[in-house]
Amino acid sequence: MARPEAERAEASHRGGSNEYILSENDFATIAKILHDDSGILLVPAKRDLVYSRLAKRLRALGLGSFKEYCGYIAGAEGASERMTMLAALTTNVTHFFRENHHFEFLKSQVLPPLLDAAKRGGRVRIWSAGCSNGHEPYSIALTILSMMPDAAERDIKI
Incomplete structure (x- = not known):
């Protein structure tokens, strides 16, 4: 049965x-x-x-x-x-570039078209969900700066 x-x-x-x-x-x-x-x-x-x-x-x-x-x-x-x-x-681990492969994916796949749009005057907004101490958004910012040193002059917000 x-x-x-x-x-x-x-x-x-x-x-x-x-x-x-x-x-x-x-x-x-x-x-x-x-x-x-x-x-x-x-x-x-x-x-x-x-x-x-x-x-x-x-x-x-x-x-x-x-x-x-x-x-x-x-x-x-x-x-x-x-x-x-x-x-x-809950996950209680945070540090810069945690899960490095995520940042490599951003660098190779996600950010190039966004940064190209920013170079042409476009607006870029990136949301970092679930960050505890802020390491994740700063890691994204550092990744962007490594690809576009003049990012601060563009309309990019994280």
Whole structure:
């Protein structure tokens, strides 16, 4: 007899060797708390990431299940753990030219036509999403300056 769909989905996230089960309800609780505390929307496609990063927290806290963890972080005594959870679920690394291949792609594919347009008097606007300390937009600016030393005289904004 076939297992219900939810049970099959659960098994796929257990992977057989995982020590904890991250149920749909547990994931939804974690996602809601994360959103309420930080505004970050945690999509179901991130379920494996949530498991891998928070399983370490369960072990560190001596908890036996994600259900226990959800109860802990939902309570008043879990406020500091919610901050730890936020740090565990987000990328906290920033430096100049992080992910260098992205800047190589900008240099070879994206920027040449934009800078050509700027040379002809066109307006160029570049948005750097998700930067924490500003290293990313400065890295973009340095990349542009390496290609166009007079960029400051053009209508280019990052």
